[in-house]
Amino acid sequence: MSSLANGQRSLFDASIRYPLTPPLTRGCPETSTEEIAYPVEVDYDYGRVPRELFAQQPGDLDQWAPILPPLVAPGLGEGGTPLIQLEDGVFVKDESRNPTWSHKDRINRCTVSAAAAIGAPGVVVASSGNHGASAAAFAARAGLPCIVLATADTPPAVGSFVSAYGAHVLPVAKEERRPLMRRIVDELGFHPLSNLTETHTGHAYGPEGYKTIAYEIFSEIGVPSAVYVPTGYGELLFGVWKGFTELRLLGLTERAPRMFSCEPAAGAPLARAVAQGLPAVHLKAGPTDAYAIDCDFNGYRGVITVRDSGGAALSLTDDEMRAAQRELSRTGLWYELSSASSLAGLRQVGERDRTGPVVCIATSSGFKDTGVGARPLDPVDPTWDSVLRRLKAAGLR
């Protein structure tokens, strides 16, 4: 069945509607101001969505085609990731099991499809890592040229990753990325796969890919009590929330989870916006190793998710995230520090108000961390006595 998408509508005022194409890549023209840009979202002909869609065992994104924007670009088997039980009632949604080993593959299937649908000559993305590599992979698969505006301090292993798919990788200073990106969009006609506005709006079709995470969770354990989400600009947070609200809209459930955004305490613009009752704020984030979710401003999507779901905007220190990262790796799951923010959030909240299972979303593998590969292995004297001493010193016997 083909897509039932029938338009775009403003997130600030749902009565303001636009056609489905072209995708609005600078947010809602009517409601956005100098200070704040409001995103749009994709709307569907929900009355025609077949309920059987949700009775299947989850596969990749193609399975949800009726309730996604048109999937014009070919896929790489993105989505359909496992839900791993960590302890009684606590699950980890392992997004490192995607084609480029992060959640970003869900978004890029949809946004590269948008570029292909409008016949764009190429795509451009500003990214510190996962998003850029994923965009490059889907662009390569679709045969579209791709420009990645990376940052000069990209960890070397991530640099290899971003460069692997044949994209044009241009490392520049963080603040130079958006002006360059706008120019590439305006002068070369390339389709932007990441944000162009002062406060975050992102791509109109992006969260549509993320909402399939909610469908998958629902088909495995129903509606959880709460979902904890590593949060940068809040696209993943909003996307998962949108998925659950659609399930409610379709009459498949009456409940929805509380959504907890998990930001690095070093910045946490969403937490500040929520605390101050503002749609968006700018700030200057301090240092954190959770570089994948280290943001100086938030998006309105995050604000409405936390508000409408009755959740909370959490701030996590690097130490809290490191403890969660260690807890995960000691049970066989190795994620980058940013990914561990979700379990860190759960540990901060504890069992308070928990009425059922909870899900922590883990976005990406440990390979993306800044410290990876920085230290060679400590050599060891291979004599038996020495090995035995070392094992005993490590507490083995």
Added chain:
Amino acid sequence: MSSLANGQRSLFDASIRYPLTPPLTRGCPETSTEEIAYPVEVDYDYGRVPRELFAQQPGDLDQWAPILPPLVAPGLGEGGTPLIQLEDGVFVKDESRNPTWSHKDRINRCTVSAAAAIGAPGVVVASSGNHGASAAAFAARAGLPCIVLATADTPPAVGSFVSAYGAHVLPVAKEERRPLMRRIVDELGFHPLSNLTETHTGHAYGPEGYKTIAYEIFSEIGVPSAVYVPTGYGELLFGVWKGFTELRLLGLTERAPRMFSCEPAAGAPLARAVAQGLPAVHLKAGPTDAYAIDCDFNGYRGVITVRDSGGAALSLTDDEMRAAQRELSRTGLWYELSSASSLAGLRQVGERDRTGPVVCIATSSGFKDTGVGARPLDPVDPTWDSVLRRLKAAGLR
């Protein structure tokens, strides 16, 4: 349904049988000699295997429990990886989509289960990377101490990976690993998850995990004409072959694929053993960047797979593997060099004798390669003129 495994039998002489436990970790005691060790395999009560097992959409290894050794250790959602279409009739089985991003997770679920089943105080593995990290992850999940005998030249990023799960990582010279491993097995009672013998026998339960790849391929596209497999000691090659022969044994198909082993030309002991009609050979491998499949000796499992399937033992140069790696990454799939040996093998053979779809198995992500992270990104002057010049120089407009 619980496991229908009912014993171990010699691969050299199927009439020689042993009980299911303890797992024979030094091959078949009765047929092995000073020069050559013969492996054993797990046998099942095939008459009781429910045929409905193969009618389901593939999930993780637990789905195949009746036809696997007892899965005593908890899983991490291993298996159920996607089959990606590369071109008409050519598929890539993407094993980088496992819990530790390689095929090794299938083997370690089974072998760590063996250790848990016999109450071993810990596990030990000799590995250059993927196998060690995967063993460490499943041991951590099962709460078992794990010793990884790494090599001193492990790439730094892989060193971080292997160390992440809390194992005791001991980097030693390649030739020191087996003696130390035997000592750890003999004196500490740790269960070995990798080979202990002079020619390769590996763990009796290992290929059982790999055979689920055949079940998954079968449920998606039936029996392919040929399967190309990155080949080190031939466990994966044999495991996939065993899965297809079981499907035939169970009456689900009459056909079986031709199996092509894909070794680095720098060594290729299996190709030499096959050419000389020997069960196993020793040689001194030259330099290759395909370190994950760089072996000085082969296992008997590979010889019988190539022989019985009517396939061939291929040798691939690093240049051939690099061309295949590049071809894959330009369609959105980034694998380590060793993983690209399978597509390199297919490109070497061409369409000769192809009677249906073919499958290339890709074992692991590009993050594991030796060159990853070695070179920082080239900085770029962020002025528009300079960016435009650089893009034009790269052929963009």
